[in-house]
Amino acid sequence: MTHYTWHFEAVWENLPLLLQGLWDTCLLAPLAMAVGLVVGLGVALLRLSGVWGLSAIATGFTELFRTTPLLVQVIWVYTVLPLLTGIALSPFVSGLVALGLNVAAFMAEIYRTGITSIDYSQKQGALALGMTRAQAMRRIILPQAVRRMIPPMTAMWVALFKDTSILATIGVVELMYQARVVASDTFRPLEVFTAVGIIYFLLTYPQALLVNWIYDRLRVHS
Amino acid sequence: MSVTWDLGVVTHNIGYLLAGLRMTIVLSLVSLALGLAVGLAIALLRLSRWRALRWAAGLYIDVWRSTPFLAQILWVFYALPILTGYALTAFTAGVITLSCHASAYLAEVYRAGILGISPGQRQAALALGMTNAQAARRIILPQAVMQMLPAIGSQSINLFKESALVSIINLQELMWYAESLSGFTMRSVEIFSATALIYALLTYPQALAVNYLHRRQRAA
Amino acid sequence: MSTAVLRVKDLQKSFGALEVLRGVSLEVQRGEVIVLLGASGSGKSSFLRCLNRLEEPSSGSIYLGDVEVTAVSANLAQIRRRMGMVFQHLNLFPHMTAVQNVMEGPRTVLGLRRTMAHSLALRMLAKVHLTDKAEARTWQLSGGQQQRVAIARALAMEPEVMLFDEVTSALDPELVGEVLTVMKQLADDGMTMIVVTHEMAFARRVADRVLMLDQGVVIEEGPPEQIFGAPTHERTRRFLRRLAWEEQAT
Numbered sequence: 001m002t003h004y005t006w007h008f009e010a011v012w013e014n015l016p017l018l019l020q021g022l023w024d025t026c027l028l029a030p031l032a033m034a035v036g037l038v039v040g041l042g043v044a045l046l047r048l049s050g051v052w053g054l055s056a057i058a059t060g061f062t063e064l065f066r067t068t069p070l071l072v073q074v075i076w077v078y079t080v081l082p083l084l085t086g087i088a089l090s091p092f093v094s095g096l097v098a099l100g101l102n103v104a105a106f107m108a109e110i111y112r113t114g115i116t117s118i119d120y121s122q123k124q125g126a127l128a129l130g131m132t133r134a135q136a137m138r139r140i141i142l143p144q145a146v147r148r149m150i151p152p153m154t155a156m157w158v159a160l161f162k163d164t165s166i167l168a169t170i171g172v173v174e175l176m177y178q179a180r181v182v183a184s185d186t187f188r189p190l191e192v193f194t195a196v197g198i199i200y201f202l203l204t205y206p207q208a209l210l211v212n213w214i215y216d217r218l219r220v221h222s
Numbered sequence: 223m224s225v226t227w228d229l230g231v232v233t234h235n236i237g238y239l240l241a242g243l244r245m246t247i248v249l250s251l252v253s254l255a256l257g258l259a260v261g262l263a264i265a266l267l268r269l270s271r272w273r274a275l276r277w278a279a280g281l282y283i284d285v286w287r288s289t290p291f292l293a294q295i296l297w298v299f300y301a302l303p304i305l306t307g308y309a310l311t312a313f314t315a316g317v318i319t320l321s322c323h324a325s326a327y328l329a330e331v332y333r334a335g336i337l338g339i340s341p342g343q344r345q346a347a348l349a350l351g352m353t354n355a356q357a358a359r360r361i362i363l364p365q366a367v368m369q370m371l372p373a374i375g376s377q378s379i380n381l382f383k384e385s386a387l388v389s390i391i392n393l394q395e396l397m398w399y400a401e402s403l404s405g406f407t408m409r410s411v412e413i414f415s416a417t418a419l420i421y422a423l424l425t426y427p428q429a430l431a432v433n434y435l436h437r438r439q440r441a442a
Numbered sequence: 443m444s445t446a447v448l449r450v451k452d453l454q455k456s457f458g459a460l461e462v463l464r465g466v467s468l469e470v471q472r473g474e475v476i477v478l479l480g481a482s483g484s485g486k487s488s489f490l491r492c493l494n495r496l497e498e499p500s501s502g503s504i505y506l507g508d509v510e511v512t513a514v515s516a517n518l519a520q521i522r523r524r525m526g527m528v529f530q531h532l533n534l535f536p537h538m539t540a541v542q543n544v545m546e547g548p549r550t551v552l553g554l555r556r557t558m559a560h561s562l563a564l565r566m567l568a569k570v571h572l573t574d575k576a577e578a579r580t581w582q583l584s585g586g587q588q589q590r591v592a593i594a595r596a597l598a599m600e601p602e603v604m605l606f607d608e609v610t611s612a613l614d615p616e617l618v619g620e621v622l623t624v625m626k627q628l629a630d631d632g633m634t635m636i637v638v639t640h641e642m643a644f645a646r647r648v649a650d651r652v653l654m655l656d657q658g659v660v661i662e663e664g665p666p667e668q669i670f671g672a673p674t675h676e677r678t679r680r681f682l683r684r685l686a687w688e689e690q691a692t
Contacts, residue, residue: 004304004305063422063426063429064418064422066429067379067383067421067422067424067425067426067429068383068418068421068422068425069383069384069385069386069387069397069421070383071386071387071389071397072386072397072400072414072417072418072421073418075401075414076414076415076418079404079410079411079414080410080411080414080415083410083411084411162288162289162290162291163290164290165290165291165292165293166290166292166387168292169292169390176290176292176293176296179293179296180296183300189296189300189301189304190300190301190304190305193293193296193297193300193301194297194301196293197289197293197294197297200288200289200290200293201284201285201288201289204288204289205284205288208284208287208288340533342529342531342532342533343533343535345496345529345533346527346529346533346534346535346592347535348496348518348519348522349494349496349522349525349526349527349529349596350522350523350546350547350550350551350595350596350599351519351520351521351522351523351524351547351551351599352519352547352550352551353519356519356550356551360546360550361535361546364537365535365536365537368537
C-alpha cells in the first residue's frame with residue numbers, strides 16, 4: 001500500500017450535489033416499487049387466470065424480465081421504446097418504467113408463490129364451514145398469503161433501492177450519476193466513491209436489518 | 223409502430239456478440255468459482271469461535287450486500303488502484319468485484335445450510351466415535367450441500383446478470399459489444415433485443431435447474 | 443481394580459442456574475441391564491448424554507473400564523467408539539440407505555474396507571430382522587424399522603455398553619413392540635445396557651436393576667421386583683401409579 005493522504009474536502013465541497021442525487025434516488029425507488037406492486041399484481045392475476053393465452057403472456061413477461069440483466073432492460077426501454085412507439089421519454093421516466101417493469105416481474109412471482117403456497121386444505125376448511133369462495137379468499141387465504149409475501153417483498157425493496165444506481169448509465173441524475181460527475185471533476189475517485197459507498201451503506205444497511213427482523217418475526221408464526 | 227425489423231443486422235454482426243458472450247461466460251464462471259471459495263471461507267469465519275473473526279466476516283458481508291454493484295465496480299476499478307498503487311485491468315477488476323459480491327451472498331447461504339442441519343445429526347455422528355472433522359465431512363456437509371444447491375443456483379444466475387454492469391469499465395463482454403454495435407449500426411432495437419435473448423438463454427436453463435432442485439427437495 | 447464396565451461417581455450437571463443432576467453415582471457390571479426411570483426433567487436423559495460427553499458434566503467422574511471419560515485429555519472419539527447410543531429422535535443419516543447408515547461407523551471410524559463393512563452391516567441388519575430393507579432409504583421405513591436400523595448402526599461398532607435414550611417414546615404404539623423385542627434379545631445375548639424408558643413391562647422383564655431418578659438424584663435403586671412390587675419412596679409410588687394408568691389405557 002502506498003502512503004496516501006486522503007482528501008475528503010472533495011466530498012464535503014460537493015456534498016450538496018451528491019445529496020441532490022440522493023434525493024432522486026429516494027424518489028425513484030418508492031415510485032418504481034409502487035408501479036411494480038400494481039403491475040405485478042395484474043401480471044400475477046393473468047397468470048392465475050386459467051386462460052391459457054393470458055397465462056402464457058404473463059409467464060413470458062415474468063421469465064423475460066427475470067432472466068435478463070437490469071442494465072439491458074434499462075437501456076432497451078430508454079433506446080428502443082421511443083423507436084417503437086414514437087414517444088420520447090426522459091431518462092427519469094424511462095428509468096422508472098424499466099425499474100417498475102422489473103419489479104413487477106419479480107412481484108408477480110412473489111404474489112403467485114404466496115397465494116399458491118397456502119395449503120389447499122385451508123381453502124377446504126373454509127368451504128367446509130360454509131364460506132363462499134370469495135369469503136374464503138378474503139378471510140383465510142389472502143391474510144396468510146400476504147404474511148408469506150412480506151419478507152420477499154421487503155428484500156425486493158432493498159434490492160430496488162440499490163438498483164436505482166443503474167439508471168446513472170442512461171443519464172438519470174441520481175446518486176451514482178452525481179458521484180461520477182464529482183469524481184471526474186475533482187480527480188478524487190477514491191474519496192468520492194468511498195464516500196458514496198458509505199452513503200449507500202448507511203441507507204441500505206438499516207433497511208436490510210429491518211428485513212431480517214421481519215423475516216424472523218414472520219417465520220415464527222408460519 | 224412504423225419500424226421495420228432488420229434481422230440481418232444481428233446475423234451480420236453475430237460474431238461480435240458471440241465474442242462478447244464468450245467473455246461474459248468466462249468472467250462469470252471464474253467469478254463464480256472464486257465467489258464459492260471465498261464465500262465458504264467467510265462463512266467459516268462467521269461460525270468461528272473468536273468474536274473478532276465473526277465480526278469481521280459480518281462486516282464484509284454487510285458492506286458487500288448493502289452497496290450497489292455499480293458503486294462497487296467503479297470503486298474497485300478507479301479507487302482501489304489509488305490505495306494500492308497497482309492498476310487493474312478491467313477483467314481483473316470485474317472478477318474481483320463479482321466474486322466478492324457473490325461471496326457475501328454465498329456466505330449467508332452456506333451459513334444457513336450448515337446451521338439448518340438438525341443438531342441430532344452431529345450428535346449421532348459423534349456418538350459413533352467420529353471426530354468433528356469426520357462428522358462434518360461425511361454427515362453434515364453432504365446434507366448441507368444438497369440443501370444449498372437451489373440457493374447457490376440463484377446466486378449464479380444473479381452473477382451472470384450482474385456481469386453486464388462490468389461493461390461500464392469497458393470490459394469487452396456481451397453488453398459492451400451490444401452498446402458498441404448499437405451505436406455503430408444505429409439499429410438498437412434488433413441489437414438489444416438479440417442481446418436480451420442471449421442473456422435469457424444463458425440464465426433460463428439455470429433457473430429451470432434451480433426450480434427442479436427446489437421441487438426435489440420439497441418432495442424428500 | 444473394579445471389574446465394572448462403567449463407573450460413575452457423583453455426577454453433577456447444571457444449565458446455568460438450573461441443576462439437572464445433583465450427584466448421581468452408578469456402577470455397571472458386564473452384562474447388566476440398567477433401567478432409568480423418572481419424570482421429565484428428572485435428569486435421566488442428561489445423565490445418559492453425560493456418559494459419552496455429548497453433554498458436558500459440571501462435575502463428577504466417569505470411568506469406562508480403566509479409562510477416565512471425564513478427563514480433560516480424554517480422547518472422546520475413541521471412548522465413544524466403545525459406547526453405542528440410540529436416540530429418541532433416530533438421527534439416521536438421511537442421505538444414506540439403511541445399510542450405508544450401519545456401515546458408516548465401521549468405515550469412517552474403524553477404517554474398515556467397504557466390502558468388509560458392508561457384510562458386517564448386513565449381519566447387524568439381520569440381527570434386527572431388517573435384511574430385506576438394506577437398500578431402503580431412511581424415509582421409506584416405518585418409525586420402528588428406522589429405530590431398529592439405528593440400533594444396528596450402534597451395534598456395528600461392537601460397543602462394550604449400549605445406551606438407549608427413550609428410543610420408543612416417539613414411536614406409534616404399534617411399532618414399539620418390534621423395537622423392544624430387539625432390545626430384549628440384545629439383553630439376553632449378554633449386552634451391557636443402560637436404558638432410559640417409560641416402558642414398564644420392559645423394565646420389569648428385562649432389567650437387572652432399576653434406578654428411579656427425581657430432581658437430579660437417585661431416590662430409589664434395586665431389582666425390578668423391589669421397585670415395582672414394594673417401592674419405599676412416596677414419589678416412586680406416585681410415579682409408578684401414573685405410569686401404570688397410562689399402560690392400562692393404551
